[in-house]
Amino acid sequence: MGILSWIIFGLFAGFMARWIMPGRDGGGLILTTLLGIAGAFVGGWVGVRLGFGDISGFNLGSMLTAVIGALFLLFVYRLISRS
Template sequence: MGILGWIVLGLVAGAIAKAILPGRQGGGWVITLVLGVVGAILGGWIGSLIFGGGLGDFFDLRTWLLAILGSIVVLLIYGAIAGRRSRV
């Protein structure tokens, strides 16, 4: 998958993760893109550890599910860090 595929996958996975998570997460589309790409990488790494296979082709369902799962994890971590920082 090329860099454009990673960007599109990260943007869509980050947007879906933001829609799934309750509450309001800060950040705009740029933060969503960065967190989505990081989440896709994290999801691929977790998938390779647990299932023996990471991210596959762009149109593979496993790729999208792992990217969304990784994006949710990254958004939860980002929300915890950003929420703690705004209360100080």
């Protein structure tokens, strides 16, 4: 996937993570996009290591993996920002 595809995919994954785990976080659209892109990478990396597959394009499995990764990163971000 190209960089534009990753940004769009990350934006959607970040919005889904924020929708599933709402809260008052700063950062807005840029943080949501970065969180989603990083979540896609983290989710893909963990998925490959655990044998679940990877992010291989725009499909439901890849989106689920990216959203789970983004949820994890959102959780970590909130833990760090509270301190």
